[in-house]
Each structure stands twice: as C-alpha cells, then as structure tokens.
Amino acid sequence: MYGGSYGGYLTAAGLGKDSDLFAAGVDISGVHSEMPAKQYTTNFEHAPDAAMADSVAWHSSPISFVDTWESPVLLIHADDDRSVQFSESVDLYNRLVRKGVYTESLVIPDDTHHWLRFENLVKIYEATVDFLRRMVMEKK
Numbered sequence: 141m142y143g144g145s146y147g148g149y150l151t152a153a154g155l156g157k158d159s160d161l162f163a164a165g166v167d168i169s170g171v172h173s174e175m176p177a178k179q180y181t182t183n184f185e186h187a188p189d190a191a192m193a194d195s196v197a198w199h200s201s202p203i204s205f206v207d208t209w210e211s212p213v214l215l216i217h218a219d220d221d222r223s224v225q226f227s228e229s230v231d232l233y234n235r236l237v238r239k240g241v242y243t244e245s246l247v248i249p250d251d252t253h254h255w256l257r258f259e260n261l262v263k264i265y266e267a268t269v270d271f272l273r274r275m276v277m278e279k280k
C-alpha cells in the first residue's frame with residue numbers, strides 16, 4: 141500500500157496495525173503522531189476530558205503501533221514541508237530501525253509538501269514503484 145499526506149498516515153497505520161495484510165508500504169509525508177503539539181500550561185483551564193483526548197490521540201497514532209509493525213516501508217518526505225513536519229518521518233524511521241523493521245528513506249531536499257519541482261514528483265513515483273516492485277513482485 142502507499143499514500144501521501146493523510147494517505148501516508150493511513151499507510152503507516154495500516155502497516156503498523158495489520159502487517160499481516162500488507163507485504164510492504166510507501167509512506168509519503170505522513171503524519172505519525174497525533175499527540176498535541178503544545179503542552180498544557182497553568183494559565184488556561186483544561187477540558188475535563190483532556191487526558192482522555194490525549195489517550196485517544198496516542199492510540200490513533202501510527203507510532204503507537206510500532207511494536208506490531210513487521211512490513212517493510214519506504215518513508216519519503218521533503219525537508220521543507222510546512223504542512224507535515226519532517227521530524228514526523230525522522231521519528232518514525234528511528235523507531236522502526238530500533239525495532240528491526242526493514243526501512244528505507246528518501247529525503248527530498250529543498251521542496252515542500254506539494255512538490256513544487258516536477259522532477260521531485262517523478263523521483264518520488266519512481267522510488268515508490270521501485271520499492272514496491274522489489275518488496276512485493278521480486279519476493280514472490
């Protein structure tokens with residue numbers, strides 16, 4: 141499976157939750173942590189269900205499924221992405237490598253979430269096809 145942006149989130153979630161269903165995946169600029177970006181401060185009142193919301197967010201995050209993740213994955217991300225932080229893919233990459241999951245990465249320098257340079261879009265699609273061919277077609 142593969143997908144970009146929210147599709148990258150779905151790819152990572154699918155690979156993490158149900159690796160037995162998916163031979164491999166390509167996650168392009170996916171969101172991997174649904175945890176709140178800001179820590180609570182004492183200056184504001186907190187919602188009474190804030191702790192529950194944090195728990196639901198964690199359990200909805202692909203990084204919470206790393207322990208059950210087995211499928212190989214290619215992570216692709218531009219380093220100037222202003223929609224999904226580049227660190228999302230760096231963090232997931234490190235977690236998967238520590239677990240021993242086969243992981244490849246492709247960093248696209250000086251481009252954004254929307255691939256402003258056509259040559260980068262071509263590079264991403266070629267890398268996606270190559271990875272899936274190697275992981276799925278050649279392993280049969």
